Amino acid sequence: MTATDVSAGKPVAAPPARRFKLTFPVLLAGLAGLVILLSVARLVTGAHDITSGGTISAALGLAVPIGLAGLGGLWSERAGVVNIGLEGMMILGTWFGAWGALQFHSPWAGVVAGAIGGAIGGAIHALATVTFGVDQIISGVAINIVGLGFTQYLSKLVFSTMKGGGAKQSPRVPTMGTFDVPGIGQPLLDLQNKRWFLVSDVAGILHGITQNVSFFTILAILLVPLSFYLLWRTAFGLRIRSCGERPVAAESLGVNVYLYKWIAVIVSGGLAGLGGAFLSLIAAGIYRDGQTGGRGYIGLAAMIFGNWRPGGLAGGAALFGYTDALQLRQGGTSVHALLLVVAMLLAAVAVYQLVRQRRNRAALVTGIATIAVFAVFAVTDTVPDAFTSFTPHLTTLLVLSLASQRLRMPAADGVPYRRGQAK
Amino acid sequence: GGSDAKDETSASASSAAPEAKAKAKVGLAYDIGGRGDQSFNDAAAAGLDKAKGEFGLETKELETAPGETDAQKEERLRLLASSGFNPVIAVGFAYSASVKKVAAEFPDVKFAIIDDADATGPNVSNLVFAEEQGSFLVGAAAALKSKKGNVGFVGGVEVPLIQKFEAGFVAGAKAVKSDIKIQTKYLSQPPDFTGFNDPAKGKTAAQGMYDGGADVVYQAAGGSGGGVFEAAKAAGAMAIGVDSDQAKTADAAVADVIITSMLKKIDVAVYDFLKNFTSGSVKAGESRYDLKAGGVDFSTTGGKIDDIKAQLDEYKQKIVNGEITVPTTP
Amino acid sequence: MGEAAITTAIATDPAVELTGITKRFPGVIANRDVRLSVAKGHIHAIVGENGAGKSTLMKILYGMQRPDEGEIRINGSAVSFHTPGDAIGAGIGMVHQHFMLADNLTVLENVILGSEPRKGGLAIDFGAARKKIRELSDAYGLGVEPDALVEELGVGDRQRVEILKVLYRGARILILDEPTAVLVPHEVDELFDNLRVLVREGLTILFISHKLDEVLKVADAITVIRRGTTVASVEPSGVTARKLAELMVGSELPSPETRESTVTDVVTLEVSGLTMAAPGHGPVPKGTSAEQLKADGVRLLLEDISFTIHKGEVLGIAGVEGNGQAELVEAIMGMRSITAGTISLGGADITAWSTLKRREGGIGFIPEDRHRHGLLLEAPLWENRILGHQTREPNVKGVWIDRAGARKDTQRIVDEYDVRTPGIDVDAAALSGGNQQKLIVGREMSGEPVLLIASHPTRGVDVGAQAAIWDHLRNARAAGLAVLLISADLDELIGLSDSLKVILRGRIVADVDPGAVTPEQLGSAMTGAGEDT
Amino acid sequence: MSAFMERLTGRVKLDGVFAIVAPVLAVVFAGLVTSVVLLIAGNSPADAFTTLLDQGSTPRIIVLILNTSAAYYLSAVAVAIGFRMNLFNIGVDGQYRLAALLAAAVGGAGLLPGVLNSLLVVLVAVLVGALWASIAGLLKVTRGVSEVISTIMLNAIATGLTGWLLTADRLGVLSGNAIGTTPIPEDAHAPGWALIPGTPMQVNSFLIVAIIVGVGYAVLLNRTRFGFNLRATGRSEPAAVASGVDVKRMVISAMVISGAVAGLVGMPELLGGSFQYSLNFPAGLGFTGIAIALLGRNNAVGMAVGALLWAFLDSSSNALQILDISKELVDIMKGVIVLSVIIAYELVHRYRTVAAQRRVSRELAAPAEVEGAAV
């Protein structure tokens, strides 16, 4: 017998493959590249709104509810419970948020009430899925139906008796303070209005994120790193994640899987409720029947987009919020300019595929797409409202299909768990 | 030009008035949103309430659910008609086909439909409005008040009815200043009607317009309109309300940004219809509530447009006497 | 060392004492009046057939199941465990029969889960955890890297992580449920060395295994469980493996030996130059040679593999799990695309064929993981009969499923292969592992295959079923079937194969004569220890 | 254990019994919850339920329920096809709306006479639905995009496209405030029959189409090779792959078939009700379909019951309002029914699993236990 290989006897322990890793510097470089592209497109098309402070500020406002819903999804799915009921929990949040603020004459009471309202939805989901072990999608759909009906029912009972309220909407809620980084507001604005290459864009972006930011927005943004910290850096979070990856392993180490799943799903509801409360307290200033408009589903999509990670989902929410802000503010012109950005990005991808990956066919396809997008850009001046209305959705689809990343959901996500099932 | 509602007569004779002694039972079917939407449906409800108090009517109001078929709407009207409700009022053009069908089945019941002239019949009164005329006037007001020569229009959902508001507004603004910049935005596309219920989007769109140089924005966006006022308040700019006198109904904190509102007097139309019903003088066919009939108008609450009221009245006169014909499509 | 341990134990209290333990599951009495006394500092082995109730008993001791009756005493005092947490608190640790690891978490996270070191009350003290894991790993020679993802580990490493989990919690009583089932002899020896170190430090170990020679080698005391109850307590010095087996099952140990050769000259399967790149390198142009790929830094799962299997021949592939066996099987089945090489079946080039076409072409497949690849657990037996044969008689007529035909043939398999089931309408999940396996074997044989790929055909299967499966393989081989056999059971491999190849890191590194090699020699060849025979 | 229990858990086909017991129990439970809500709001549950039943049993309402449920059922089947292989097609909504608009436009053009025109309309709808759904399928197999995301996004895109197409200078015809496609000529309308005595209202022939689709669904899934492969993929993808199923092709086929059925969802209304696609065309049926598919456990008969129940509840909202009970109660009831039905199913399922195990073990272990005791 001849053994031709005499090296050590471990099985093929994978040497780290040449996998692309998104590190912080890479991310920064990517963002910088994007700003440069946007700046070029802005100067070529004259669509100065695409990097204005107003746009960035609006993007932030639109991204927050989606991001909070996404964070809600993250908590629940990291614990292995699919939460398609985010929309319903968000609706509960809009209602209770407004109600709390009005009842206790304080927007912060509304924040708390909104979170509690959403958490109640979460508790129902936990009861159905964790305790009774029913199909998680069914429970979520049911919660969406009940959440809507219940709040409409409550509005008729509560808001219609309030001055300025009605069966479909609440009175105007008390407002919350905003935050400005002092001293730089006006200079940044002046700089932005100079319309210089890159400088004005950066000024606009900085203005958007430093001026007139509501405290709720700051809270929401802080919840992203906080969620990361809690889920990835604490014992509590490790236990929650283990419930989503391998609940029997957790059980075998004395972790009370039911308890942690319950907590995670309730927190999930609370976060979605916060997203709803943001809508009624900050974004709109009133509760309005139906004001979530499917944002819960978008939040779910943002979470999947972000690969079940807080940073990723924040990115997804930001992308959605940004494109939504573009289309709502200066729809036709801004989205038209975005076409140029897309064309440039596609061109870059084509070059990358050709030079770095030596994938000629793929490069050809991308190249054709580049030309097509550019042609549309060149022959039109503006994009009709009917098309701008789905800019965020189309962008999300495009980015996902280009990134073609291998998303990885928690291994036991959606799998009902019952104690004592370990083999 | 429009014709007077009072002069409008239908070919067929209207049937006998109900006995005044018996309390009339009025059935009313709402469009999506229903009572409490602080917009279109509420205006109808206001007319109903007023008539109810004055004429001692018995009323029943039914709401609709989103995503219904015509058959389901028909059933609602049928339920009212067959349960002894007469007259039956349908709020919104969505009932067009159903009213036409059900009215034929119940020839003894009087029907009224708001915003629709297609459903005709000997027992159907069509209460329609010249929204474009009222919008023309507020468009003119916007142009006159705008210092930057830049105004905006936020529509809730891009449907022909709302496009009438846009068309009138644009025509009015251009009549004042032909090179004026007009920004328009619809918040959603049918059948996504969330554009009528999303104040956050209304606010963002209006902010975009103010940032884009507008200083007056007119909204025809139902429940999203509140967001437009919020944006105006934040930008220190002006806004124009719709349907009712929103300087009165909006929250005190934002009411002062509303320089005027385009009034669409659905309440008056409903009230008139019920009044005629009780007095036995209901007429079938189209009753057109236009400027001339006082069915649409602009409000002056708050005195913000007192300085230009004379000019607006001039435009009003021209429309009433036919010198200006306002377009209905953008 | 056995004698020494026993003498020390006599003086002290037993570490674990179970009396009258009874546990009923719906319709099954898993444990009935079990008595067990484990002396401190002993390695105490528990043996028994599949389903005898060993794991259940251990889970009861570990607080994962509550006994219906009976008493548990730890170090002399009676205890009542509600959760594994209670047992951990009492100094008990358990390595389960099936790995209890989360693939997508790191070794460190898997180890500390449930007893995390903290700083500031909330945050995990990763530094302290890492340090402690390294210390333990070094002290017991486990060689575990705390920050590796578990999914990147091989089975041996995983096993060590499991042990580390227990040590990390400072357990004084260790339960090891079939820890050697997936290990090669060399790894088993390493494990036993580790256990001896632990025992020297005063730990008590409960050890479950089906491999009786191992048991005899390592245990200080042996308890035999049969049909849920303890039937004997013996000392290793006083019994032979054969005697132990008879205590367990009441019958003789079957042997996997094949008598006369049935190998013919007709080539059934020919694999040449088979190469497969690891995913994550982007698309690799088809046909690039293994050399070229390696030069480009592409990691290869399979590298230039060539062999032939003749009609009537069993070719065995030996190797530590994770060295490319699964990939090789999937490549031949057409379930994974290959980078270079050709595969031909009966002279026809099937490299480009779909899995379905290959199956239709006469390849039968007994998968390594029957729950994952072999069965629809929530479908009745007769539907499982159709799986993999959904284009062939008697399961289908044209595009239609032939229910009557499929059911009739399922009944035939159940009868011929002695599948113990109340009927063909029960879900596959309701059968025990051995019976599930017999159904799969019967199904794959019924397509009259020319080539059978058998991955671990008797893993976890009890002795009776094992013998039956071996018989079926031998008979089919005599009838001209070519078999590619992959197994971790080296006796099985040596006994059944006509020729043997060793796979290491995706390459065939040795040809072995099954008639001459011992399991020990084979084991060291598999780990690349390089001893020539 | 009694012989009765023995029979109940052993030889009786449990599926048959519990398939009925579970939903009935659940509806009773939902009724209880609703009663509590009614009592809290100060309404009489007895009155409410009497009215509901009275209304629901009038011939007119029966016809309405039947006609409405046809569309609901088609939508549920479309969703269920995906569910059976673990694909979550949230996009049925966009698929049927886009399909109905384009089909309406083609039908309104009157290219073909009579029945041929109706067939053309249906064909166009099916093709458009299938094509639109196939985008999500293609994105999933070629780019790995989760169908949950892509179908949500495609719904929004479909809304934008229909909004753009339904304008006066494209497919729409403006009449007053309404805009719709050119009405489909009368000779192409779907026939209907006054089947229910006591009302001239007609039961639409698409009820029969829905039944045929339901039967087709059941046959396709349970009796064909394709259906077997689809279910196998849904139950265990690795096992399906090992058995020779081309999962990528199955994903696309399932999406295409789901989309094709989704294309039919708008047809009862288009060919049997409105005869044009207008602003009034019902939206949101795709989401109703999800709830009904889940309620009916993706089972052809279960979904039929679910669709009828849903249509009944929808039609009951008017009657409740006559009693001054707010219509939102119906939504609460729907949600509670869905939740209680699945919990009931789950409990029954657990009981069944244990019972089945008990049966298997007993039959196998009986001699063994005797033997074991003897040792």
Ligand SMILES: Nc1ncnc2c1ncn2[C@@H]1O[C@H](COP(=O)(O)OP(=O)(O)OP(=O)(O)O)[C@@H](O)[C@H]1O
């Ligand atoms: N959770 C459970 N529910 C129902 N029955 C169970 C459960 N766990 C075990 N059993 C039954 O108890 C019996 C004993 O199972 P156990 O796992 O203890 O066997 P074992 O001796 O460990 O077998 P193996 O050698 O295969 O590991 C099994 O045959 C099974 O029928």
Ligand SMILES: Nc1ncnc2c1ncn2[C@@H]1O[C@H](COP(=O)(O)OP(=O)(O)OP(=O)(O)O)[C@@H](O)[C@H]1O
């Ligand atoms: N946790 C459990 N819940 C329900 N039934 C179980 C459980 N564990 C085992 N069983 C049942 O016990 C019986 C035998 O299981 P067991 O795992 O002991 O068999 P096995 O022959 O050892 O199989 P394997 O080789 O796959 O481990 C089967 O009927 C199985 O369904």
Ligand SMILES: [Mg+2]
């Ligand atoms: Mg076992």
Ligand SMILES: [Mg+2]
């Ligand atoms: Mg075991």
